[in-house]
Amino acid sequence: MDKILRVNMTDLTVKVEPVPADWAGLGGRALTSTIVAAEVPPTCHPLGPNNKLVFAPGLLSGTAASNANRFSCGSKSPLTGGIKECSAGGTSSGLIARLGYKAIIIEGKPAGDTWYTVVVHKDGATIKPETEVLRLGTFATVQHVNEHYGEDFGVITLGPAGENLMAIANISVKDPESKIRSFGRGGLGAVMGSKKVKMIVVNPEGGVALRLADPAKFKAANQAFTKTLLDHPVSGQGLKKYGTAVLVNVLNEAGGLPTKNFTSGQCAHHDAISGETMYENIVARGGEPSHNCSPSCQIQCSQIYNDKDGNYVTSGFEYETIWALGADGMVEDLDVIAEIDNVFDDIGVDSIETPVMLAVAMEAGLLPWGDGKRILELLRNDITHATPLGRMLGGGTGHVGRAFGMTRIPVVKNQAIPAYDPRPIKGIGVTYATTTMGADHTAGYAIATNILNVGGKVDPLSNDGQVELSRNLQIATAAIDSTGLCLFIAFPALDIPECLGGVIDLLNARYGINLTGDDVIALGKQVLKIEHAFNLAAGLGPETDRLPEFFELEAIEPHNVKWDMDQKELASFWNF
Amino acid sequence: MQITVKLFATFRQDRFKLAEQDYPEGTTIADVLDALAIAAPDVGMLFVNGRSAEPERRLASGAVLAIFPLVGGG
Structure with a gap:
């Protein structure tokens, strides 16, 4: 990991640069935030040519370390107007690291209407005009890459919301099952869309095992670290079985489950949308309660959730999504929430910003409380096709609240407040x-x-x-x-003290520090x-x-x- | 006295979700845990009427006791 890949979308050029000394000890968020702070004018328009989009694998990504294959995406956020860093799983982080790239910087903005795919490979990147996957959802885009490039390629892409530069748009990352993980928050999909990049595909060919300064120490440190993940009841047992949705009933008991656009701390139908109910449904319908979002994950908080007929509906079915639709927006049927979650992934919108925005729209009277059918229509028609109503909703929670003259608008720095009052x-x-x-x-x-x-x-x-x-x-x-x-x-x-000790040992053994x-x-x-x-x-x-x-x-x-x-x-x- | 006991996650296995139970005056949370054969180290969170509580806490008639194992998310 001794290279920086710089992709300029203004003049469609690619440079492979050495890593500046100041950046050598950084990875993930530390690196994306450092690069954004160094190279992006803080007052620039987030969708203009001066903003940049930076992807950086973590310091341990691409190694055999447990749970280390996440990466960061940084930029100036079109939602908050401030710096943004998101973290996502999927398969790309390790692939990018093993190709030797410490960061990928997407900068500039093309003048015309042409969209592009950036193919990252061991010698740099190729920028290709893109027409085939335009306007496709993220699942179909990933499928296209699997068929036309290769099943082992990484994919980082946009749904229609990102193509339409909406502030609720996320960036989607292919996971090990060819489903979707997300750089969810802050509208980073709009930044990628503003640069006319529909997708970044990562060609794994020529990727090499990362050099470890002390392989024996690294292996021992990883064993000790992994043991703490498996020994702790939350990471070793609870998350595997119930996922993060186990929190629905916890927060309801604690009186901190924001309900009906933050007007109550408890929700009458909490058990119907709980992790316990989700687990029962998954087991009864032949789904999978435990599932990893990225290679080497030991915690496996993700799951595969099927419908009553045993057909796949969604995965990575998170507490925050379930809370926002189920309690904040009063959708009482977990199966409907699962269907909406899948559409969120497919059209590429943040599954916190979007449903919190919808609850504000419900209070405003734009749609009835808990109306899952109407939510699906708004997503599939208005937001997907960017109708004027879809664009208004696509501006996010603060945007919709202001449009309707409301005062109960749960945002800080214009970003929706998540699942804890x-x-x-x-x-x-x-x-x-x-x-x-x-x-x-x-x-x-x-x-x-x-x-x-x-x-x-x-x-x-x-x-x-x-x-x-x-x-x-x-x-x-x-x-x-x-x-x-x-x-x-x-x-x-x-x-458990050995956990953080293990992380430090892993870093030291990886880099010889x-x-x-x-x-x-x-x-x-x-x-x-x-x-x-x-x-x-x-x-x-x-x-x-x-x-x-x-x-x-x-x-x-x-x-x-x-x-x-x-x-x-x-x-x-x-x-x- | 009547206590409403709510169980969550793995504690529901072979027990119940919610039950109205009769306990003598002076019953503590620890007594209820014993009666339900829930080992103290397995307990992650205890709430009485929505507020965090310790096992030594004596329950009042009509209390709602929620018992969770160690769980988390985010």
Whole structure:
């Protein structure tokens, strides 16, 4: 991994460059955010020629390390106007790493109407005009690549939403079953679409095993690390069986399951949309409860969900998607939610931003609460074909809320708030308000310590200790996101010392270095500061580090609490 | 006194989802766990009326007790 691949879409040229010394120790999020901060003017239009789209495998991607085959995609977000980093699984991260690329930078913007496919190979990339897969959904696009390029090729592509430059558009990545994993949040699909790149295909030919500085130490470290993943009840058992949807009933009991556009913390039909019900359906219908989203995953939180006749409906059926449609949007039938999830993947839209937007549209009266049939029509007709209504919806939650003159618009930095109400779970509120990403639970998952009793306990209903908790989690997360490791390794890492020790040993054995835990924390801090500086220069100042006002005005049941954290205390987040 | 007990995930196997149960005054959460043959180390989260609780907690009549194994997601 000693090369940077630079693809210029203005003049359709490709360069393979050496890795600058400053970037040598970086990977994943640390690298995408560093490159975006160095090369993208913070005030540029996200869909203009000065924005760039950067893909970077993690520091451990492409090796035999467990759960390390994720990669990051970074850019300036058309949704938030700030820096963005998303993480996704799939097969491409390892392939890119083994071709020797530390990062792929897509820059510029072509003048004409021609769309392109970028074929990445061991000697660089080829930019080809693309007509055959235009307007196709992501599943058909992946199928096309399997048939015309090869089943072992990686695919990074857009659905119709990305082609139409919608702020809800994601970037889709082929997974081991030729299904879809996503760089979900922040509208990165619109950035790729603005550069007229329909897909990036990765030719694995000529990929080589990555050189390990100390192969024996690496193997031992991976065994010790993997053991902690399998020993911890959350990563070793719970996620395998129930997936992330096990959280539906947990959050409902805790009174933090945002329901009917954030007007209640509990949902009457919670059990019908729970992980327990999902598991029963999967087993009864011949699906698969456990499934990996990328090679080398040991946690297997994904699953294959079939309909009543045993036919495939969706995979990677996540808590946040189920919550947003089922509780926030009141769709009571898990089978309908599964069908919508599959359409989200196919047309290439974020399965958090889109359903949270739909719940706002329901409150506005655009469609009835819980009307899955109407949701499918809006997705398949209006958003897919970019009708004026589809474009309005495609602008995301904030856009729709403003269009209807609403005040209950659950966004931070214009990005939809996910599946945990910040009023009864204060720690996650700090993360939503302060993260550089706009509302994002994964940026500092305070649910672990506020609700799940992982990594200790901090009372979710009290403001005490939440800023420090969120800060520590955000720093650690920024470091994990740079390794290519799945964030779910944080569950064992918070409880079992050998887990983080194993990660550090893996990095040291891979690169022949002597990192310590302090170095990893320093890396996390450095990433956050780079991102924060970009946001400040882009116009996202301290006044945007806050939750929407309705959380301060409206108490939520069952705990009857409002958001009441002092803004000065929130601002102290950045004191590090 | 009447207690509503709600079980989740693996704790439902060979037990129940939700039951109204009769316990003597002074019953603690730990007593209920014993009665249900749920081992303390297997317990991840306990909620009484939606608030996190410890096993030593004495239950009041009419309490809703939710018992989860160690689970997580995100």
